[in-house]
Amino acid sequence: MNAPATTPALRAKDYKSDIKPIWCPGCGHFAVLAAATKALAHLGLPKEQVALISGIGCSSRLPAYIDSYGFHGVHGRALAVAAGLKTARPDLTVLIAGGDGDGFSIGGNHFLHACRRNMDMTYIVMDNEVYGMTKGQASPTTAPEWTHSKMTPHGTGMRRFQPAAMALAAGATWIARGFSGDPSELTRLLVEAIQHPGFSLLHVLSPCQTFRPEQKQWKEQVHPFADSNTGDPVAAAQRIHADDGMALGLIYANHLPVWQPRNQATSSIAALEEEFRV
Amino acid sequence: MSNLLSQDIESLAEFLAHALELEVESAERYRELADNMRVHNNLEVSELFHKLAHYGDTHAAEVEQRAVGFELPYISPWDFKWSCPEAPESPCMEDAHYMMTKCQALELALHNEIRGRDFYAQVANRSSDPAVREAAAEMAAEEDTHVNMLRAWVAREACVAVSRPPDLDPPHMPE
Ligand SMILES: Cc1ncc(C[n+]2csc(CCOP(=O)(O)OP(=O)(O)O)c2C)c(N)n1
Numbered sequence: 232m233n234a235p236a237t238t239p240a241l242r243a244k245d246y247k248s249d250i251k252p253i254w255c256p257g258c259g260h261f262a263v264l265a266a267a268t269k270a271l272a273h274l275g276l277p278k279e280q281v282a283l284i285s286g287i288g289c290s291s292r293l294p295a296y297i298d299s300y301g302f303h304g305v306h307g308r309a310l311a312v313a314a315g316l317k318t319a320r321p322d323l324t325v326l327i328a329g330g331d332g333d334g335f336s337i338g339g340n341h342f343l344h345a346c347r348r349n350m351d352m353t354y355i356v357m358d359n360e361v362y363g364m365t366k367g368q369a370s371p372t373t374a375p376e377w378t379h380s381k382m383t384p385h386g387t388g389m390r391r392f393q394p395a396a397m398a399l400a401a402g403a404t405w406i407a408r409g410f411s412g413d414p415s416e417l418t419r420l421l422v423e424a425i426q427h428p429g430f431s432l433l434h435v436l437s438p439c440q441t442f443r444p445e446q447k448q449w450k451e452q453v454h455p456f457a458d459s460n461t462g463d464p465v466a467a468a469q470r471i472h473a474d475d476g477m478a479l480g481l482i483y484a485n486h487l488p489v490w491q492p493r494n495q496a497t498s499s500i501a502a503l504e505e506e507f508r509v
Numbered sequence: 510m511s512n513l514l515s516q517d518i519e520s521l522a523e524f525l526a527h528a529l530e531l532e533v534e535s536a537e538r539y540r541e542l543a544d545n546m547r548v549h550n551n552l553e554v555s556e557l558f559h560k561l562a563h564y565g566d567t568h569a570a571e572v573e574q575r576a577v578g579f580e581l582p583y584i585s586p587w588d589f590k591w592s593c594p595e596a597p598e599s600p601c602m603e604d605a606h607y608m609m610t611k612c613q614a615l616e617l618a619l620h621n622e623i624r625g626r627d628f629y630a631q632v633a634n635r636s637s638d639p640a641v642r643e644a645a646a647e648m649a650a651e652e653d654t655h656v657n658m659l660r661a662w663v664a665r666e667a668c669v670a671v672s673r674p675p676d677l678d679p680p681h682m683p684e
Pocket residue numbers: 287288289290291306329330331332333334337357359361362363364365370439
């Protein structure tokens with residue numbers, strides 16, 4: 232991986248905003264915030280060159296805590312907002328942050344098309360297998376037999392959504408899984424994701440201390456992927472399907488054409504208005 | 510004592526870069542915890558964490574002072590030579606809870622100071638550079654005074670109960 236050309240002028244803490252996180256103490260999202268600020272400092276990105284876009288959820292509060300451009304959008308629509316921004320400002324480094332609920336439930340369709348479009352942006356999903364912000368309902372990544380919410384007293388009974396498999400099938404060109412319990416490795420993955428030209432999915436296992444206290448055990452359950460052949464989509468698919476959901480590291484990386492609209496207007500606003508005149 | 514070093518540290522500049530990161534990270538994390546405890550109205554523990562952050566700031570300033578005249582190498586966040594996922598003296602966020610008691614916070618801090626001390630002691634034992642060994646031994650000795658200070662603090666508080674008080678407004682609410 233490319234090392235920065237010079238010693239970074241800004242330290243990680245310089246990328247933190249003055250707003251204090253209101254996450255529960257012990258929430259995994261803190262480590263994602265730390266990794267994001269460290270990655271930005273490592274890459275030496277000027278604050279005004281970075282935009283963080285999110286939807287709604289505890290995880291989606293991340294942009295407020297980072298001193299760069301940010302947009303706390305509508306639930307499930309972060310990727311759509313980010314695509315619009317990247318279209319208008321291709322020069323910006325666009326990061327999107329959110330949860331499994333925001334990204335894979337209400338935002339599921341945007342997720343598929345963002346992968347397919349392969350715009351140059353980085354999507355960080357903090358997966359705690361629950362809707363944290365709305366007090367602990369099952370999400371698409373919740374295990375079918377999880378009965379702890381009164382909304383699903385007998386469990387959801389549904390197979391889990393597989394973020395990495397969906398991303399691969401839909402066309403994402405960089406896919407990895409990280410863990411908030413290993414912030415250094417998470418930072419390394421995030422730097423790689425940002426440097427990758429195209430759509431990167433960084434799927435982060437990020438425990439919800441409050442509604443899924445049993446996720447404390449994840450520390451003992453995570454393990455690295457067994458093989459490291461990451462350029463071949465067939466091998467990546469096999470790796471994902473053979474995995475227990477707790478394997479960490481790079482899953483797939485490939486260089487395919489990045490989609491970036493040319494931003495050349497073919498019509499003036501006045502001409503468009505003329506067309507709609509009644 | 511678990512092994513906290515993934516590789517040996519071979520120059521004084523590299524050692525000082527590690528020491529600076531260790532202290533800065535520890536102070537930052539305590540400050541974050543202090544702010545977070547204030548948000549959750551656990552003011553006693555917030556104050557304690559602020560104090561610990563202040564100690565971290567002081568130690569970081571001391572290391573910075575010591576590093577004057579050295580060109581410290583830039584080390585990528587994942588390339589520090591500690592074998593744990595984070596700097597050895599940083600409190601682990603997942604060990605925090607909004608209802609944690611002062612005694613639990615002190616135990617957390619003691620655990621981290623011991624790891625900080627052990628890290629320096631291991632550098633002092635393993636480096637091939639005598640200047641690194643000497644500086645690391647000095648810092649291990651200083652960390653040892655912090656360990657003793659925290660032990661005395663734990664004793665003063667007469668910390669016996671380690672369980673959290675009952676949560677009268679638990680987060681699992683009926684929907
Ligand atoms: C249109 C709309 N529907 C539902 C909600 C309620 N809502 C807010 S956050 C959220 C889910 C949050 O879960 P997740 O994205 O996994 O983030 P977490 O809080 O767990 O970090 C829901 C359903 C909303 N804000 N807007």
